[in-house]
Amino acid sequence: DGGITQSPKYLFRKEGQNVTLSCEQNLNHDAMYWYRQDPGQGLRLIYYSQIVNDFQKGDIAEGYSVSREKKESFPLTVTSAQKNPTAFYLCASSIGSGSTYEQYFGPGTRLTVT
Amino acid sequence: GQQVMQIPQYQHVQEGEDFTTYCNSSTTLSNIQWYKQRPGGHPVFLIQLVKSGEVKKQKRLTFQFGEAKKNSSLHITATQTTDVGTYFCAGPYSGTYKYIFGTGTRLKVLA
Numbered sequence: 001d002g003g004i005t006q007s008p009k010y011l012f013r014k015e016g017q018n019v020t021l022s023c024e025q026n027l028n029h030d031a032m033y034w035y036r037q038d039p040g041q042g043l044r045l046i047y048y049s050q051i052v053n054d055f056q057k058g059d060i061a062e063g064y065s066v067s068r069e070k071k072e073s074f075p076l077t078v079t080s081a082q083k084n085p086t087a088f089y090l091c092a093s094s095i096g097s098g099s100t101y102e103q104y105f106g107p108g109t110r111l112t113v114t
Numbered sequence: 115g116q117q118v119m120q121i122p123q124y125q126h127v128q129e130g131e132d133f134t135t136y137c138n139s140s141t142t143l144s145n146i147q148w149y150k151q152r153p154g155g156h157p158v159f160l161i162q163l164v165k166s167g168e169v170k171k172q173k174r175l176t177f178q179f180g181e182a183k184k185n186s187s188l189h190i191t192a193t194q195t196t197d198v199g200t201y202f203c204a205g206p207y208s209g210t211y212k213y214i215f216g217t218g219t220r221l222k223v224l225a
Contacts, residue, residue, distance in 0.1 A: 042202060042216060043215040045214070045215075056214065101139070101145075101147075102147065104159070106153075106156065
């Protein structure tokens with residue numbers, strides 16, 4: 001089955017630790033995205049990548065880092081510099097070409113930092 | 115900066131009543147997308163509108179893109195409990211793969 005996988009579903013960390021969230025897609029999509037969602041709120045863009053080895057900051061990139069070494073993978077690292085890391089993190093991908101940029105979302109990772 | 119706002123933020127309806135959510139952008143959009151997120155789930159793509167004044171229907175859902183391509187609406191006729199969730203609109207920043215999502219409207223349907 002084609003789709004996006006994120007792991008783990010739930011993640012708990014102590015304050016001050018860096019943590020990396022996994023995102024893998026087998027849709028052969030060029031573009032990938034990371035969003036953050038806080039309870040009762042919308043999606044805010046953290047980082048996005050149009051092609052391998054290239055990525056751009058979104059609206060709330062501070063305290064986060066990403067890499068795009070392979071087309072199918074776009075891991076997100078939440079660093080200790082992120083002041084409020086507890087949130088629901090969603091990864092998405094899109095074809096990235098033509099007139100349709102429908103985004104396919106993974107199931108998300110709920111990160112709790114105490 | 116570019117903003118996309120949705121109203122209302124919350125809506126409670128009795129099953130069988132109609133529901134509408136409105137999306138307003140501060141800038142003209144080349145297209146607009148709508149997503150649905152069930153409680154505890156992830157957003158799922160519903161539809162994309164591209165043309166000025168475009169209207170598309172999916173069963174009980176009617177989507178409309180404004181003439182000026184700065185606003186859009188989603189109307190659900192005769193809501194059902196399966197319609198529960200948060201509905202988001204999303205529009206692209208011009209010339210990029212970057213989308214800005216609206217604030218969302220959370221719909222609760224009372225049986």
